[in-house]
Amino acid sequence: MAKWTLFLMSVLSSLYLSNAYKILVIFPLPGKSHSILAEGVLNQLSRAGHEVTYVASIIPAKPIKGVTVINISDYLKLPAHLMNLKSIMDNKNTDRFSHLPSMLNMSRNAINNVPVQTLLSDKTQQFDVVIAEWMYNEVYAGFSGVFNCPLIWFSTVEPHWMVLQLVDEVPNPSYTVDILSGNVPPLTFTQRVMELGYQIFGKLLKIYVSSVDQEIYEKHFVSHIRNRGYPVPPFEELKYNGSLVLSNSHVSMGIATRLPPNYIPIGGYHIDPVVKPLPKDLQKIIDDAKHGFIYFSMGSNLRSKHLPAEVKQDLLNMFGELKQTVLWKFEEDLPNRPSNVHILKWAPQQSILAHEKCLLFITHGGLLSTTESIHFGVPTIGIPVFGDQFVNVARGVKKGYAKKVDLSYTMAKDLKVAIQEMINDSRYMKKIKELSFIYHHRTVSPGQELVHWVEHVIKTGGAWHLRTHAATTPWYQKVYLDLAIVLLIIMIAIKYLFRYMCCSNGKKVLANYMKKQN
CATH class of the missing domain: 3.40.50.2000 (Glycogen Phosphorylase B;)
Structure with missing residues (x-):
């Protein structure tokens, strides 16, 4: 009887492990709220039986089953001046993008350190999917290039044009607002102009950010991709190759927004369904x-x-x-x-x-x-x-x-x-x-939603069926600029043809008239 019990347990164990995936989770920002969201992801994936490697600067207080932590706390620190209430109160005119250099520097440090570089250089390490936190840049897309696996972006904020453009297209600023704005639709004329300005400025700023991302990618990722024998994809291709976005959002908290099928709101997944008793x-x-x-x-x-x-x-x-x-x-x-x-x-x-x-x-x-x-x-x-x-x-x-x-x-x-x-x-x-x-009032809990879509991306080899062509269609085709050029060429051709015909007929008429006069 004991032998049959052991045999049955081994069979069940093998079935359980066959459904387990290896997942790399990148949440390196040294902010407590970000680590709470990250640990929510870890807990959900752990309960589903998956094996997770977690790159973090704030380590979970208690070990989580099936989670291996890559500790980079020595390499990332949150700038103190950004969090000091008195400093903020005394400096009301702080630039809305003043945090960007710090974010870029932290992203660089999150990759350029011994623990992460060791992980990247270890050819025995392989993952089924990478889940990377988006925080104003896309440099963590390099991890999916090294491990040659699908990429899932994680957005800690409500739907935002910088995140949406990674899997779809930039939404219209006349009815959607920037994440650093204080406006809420419906927008007045002045607010619409402001949102347009924010988006234009943000796009110009992204040119600089993309150049920094490109430099980090070439310096800290490309060699590892080559060492594994994979073709080196352009960084622009990698960052737009996300299978989907998991978003810490829900329409009850934000506003109704047009979202592509691979943008999944899971706001509230970090909340424990069982309320713990108070001290x-x-x-x-x-x-x-x-x-x-x-x-x-x-x-x-x-x-x-x-x-x-x-x-x-x-x-x-x-x-x-x-x-x-x-x-x-x-x-x-x-x-x-x-x-x-x-x-x-x-x-x-x-x-x-x-x-x-x-x-x-x-x-x-x-x-x-x-x-x-x-x-x-x-x-x-x-x-x-x-x-x-x-x-x-x-x-x-x-x-x-x-x-x-x-x-x-x-x-x-x-x-x-x-x-x-x-x-x-x-x-x-x-x-x-x-x-x-x-x-x-949802069909399933946000935690179940999270696990389902992570597994769906892995099982379908990147969830290509969910990707719209909005992200890959060039802007000039979206506004039919090529059609306008073709129509303009046709109109010009007709104009000159008409002029030529008029001139030719005129010359014939004049020649006939001159003959009659003679």
């Missing part, structure tokens, strides 16, 4: 909150302790005037706190938002926080700081479940007005519950 001390604070509580967090990268001292004191004074309990995610203790204000150096955000007494979420407007607020149905007050936070908050305001407060030295006063309005007006809660229903 006992936090549970007691919430149980004692007779009037409910407000949760305040500026995210995982920004630090509330960097706020100017006077702003922190103004916020404490303002929160102390509220009857609601306030949970403030803060990195250090604050002296002389009002009795209703509680500091959380670490906050189990999903468990907090899931609690029925949570009335309001004050947030920086990051997409993870936006996703979780809609998932759990909690209205928000957004204090955007940089990146896509402005457009995320603007969409929330437009949808009717959020209000915006500017990051400023007087924001405590503005915040109090927003809190009182949202607490006393049931429309905000009603609207977020409606959107939460839309968010949850």
